[in-house]
Amino acid sequence: MSNWSSDEEIDEMVEEEVDSIVEEIQYNYTHPEVPTAPIVRRVHINRNREDGHTRLWNDYFSENPPYTQDMFRRRFRMNKQLFIRIVNTIENGVPYFRQRRDATGRLGLSALQKCTAAIHMMVYGCAAYAVDEYLRLAETTAHKCLLHFVEGVINLFGDEYLRRPTAEDLQRLMNIAEHRGFPGMVGSIDCMHWEWKNCLTAWKGKYSRGSGKPTIVLEVVASQDLWIWHAFFGPPGTLNDINALDRSPVFDDILEGRAPRVKYVVNGRQYKMAYYLTDAVSETCRHKILRSLCLET
Structure with missing residues (x-):
């Protein structure tokens, strides 16, 4: 009988166990487990941007394009000479539109592709992803093209074309x-x-x-x-x-x-x-x- 604990010791042990359980319940209630969101990795899409530039060049800017000057004006809302002048000025004046090579040595999007995307988004009010299939550039890239294009036109042509008449x-x-x-x-x-x-x-x-x-x-x-x-x-x-x-x-x-x-x-x-x-x-x-x-x- 001497090995048995007294009633007071048993009560203390029970009380400690109950307090431990209560504390654990309170902690779990105040610190719910937040499920960890799965890591979504960016999906790489090989858009073959070189084909996009080649198709655009052959359709409108080659020596004998299948689409006439009138069709170009109707679709771009300006004549071809004016568009080329804008593209050349933007390419020389805005670094974003200069074609560069990536780390693998592959050429990036051309100034023609970027400017055409910006023009079509402004002229037709189309969504950014609508130019992906033909021009081969992502939605976020199309948004950047539009932003840099508008800023470039204002900075490069504003003094001449956005002025009060003298x-x-x-x-x-x-x-x-x-x-x-x-x-x-x-x-x-x-x-x-x-x-x-x-x-x-x-x-x-x-x-x-x-x-x-x-x-x-x-x-x-x-x-x-x-x-x-x-x-x-x-x-x-x-x-x-x-x-x-x-x-x-x-x-x-x-x-x-x-x-x-x-x-x-x-x-x-x-x-x-x-x-x-x-x-x-x-x-x-x-x-x-x-x-x-x-x-x-």
Whole structure:
């Protein structure tokens, strides 16, 4: 009997065991086991990018391509000479578009492939993976091509093509317009509604007119050679041309006295300010425009 523990010792042992079990339960409750996610390794796809460049070159840029100049213009929204000039300038000015060899000595994507991918994504609004099968470049690469292409165009062509018209430009435009029978005109102005496919649901009512799809208004002034001298983009699609004009800075030069002074006669009446040619406007809208310019008819 002396080998047996006393009742007090047994109670202490039981109490310790119970405390240990409770602590283990509490720990497991507060520290649940998180299953380890399986490691997903990147799948390598041999796209054979060399064939993509060869196919593109043979289809559009070889000596006797199967697709004509008109088809090229319709698909690229510009003539071939202009596209080649852009590609050459981008390739020389943006390191991302220079063709390099990888660690194995294999040539990377050509500037033609990258620029064509960017152009098609902008022109057709297609998804990045849509250019993979023909041009042989991955979706992430296509996104990078578009980003670097837009930045490159702004940096390399902005000083020439994204500038305000100078006094010489305005005088030249008015001389051309007068020769065509429109004295005092400096360009044609109009608005279009650009569909906003990924419009936020909360903003859909603001950018939709009636039961139509959400759109954003683009206001543009262009000359007879399709040179865009002014672009105002952003007003919601519920606005019409006149409402967008009220928000636009297109008349700031006139209001601030920077517009060129001209003299011309129309229907026996002399005018002293240049104007933009537009399509049919109602009499109410016409007076609204004139009032906004603080002019008297």
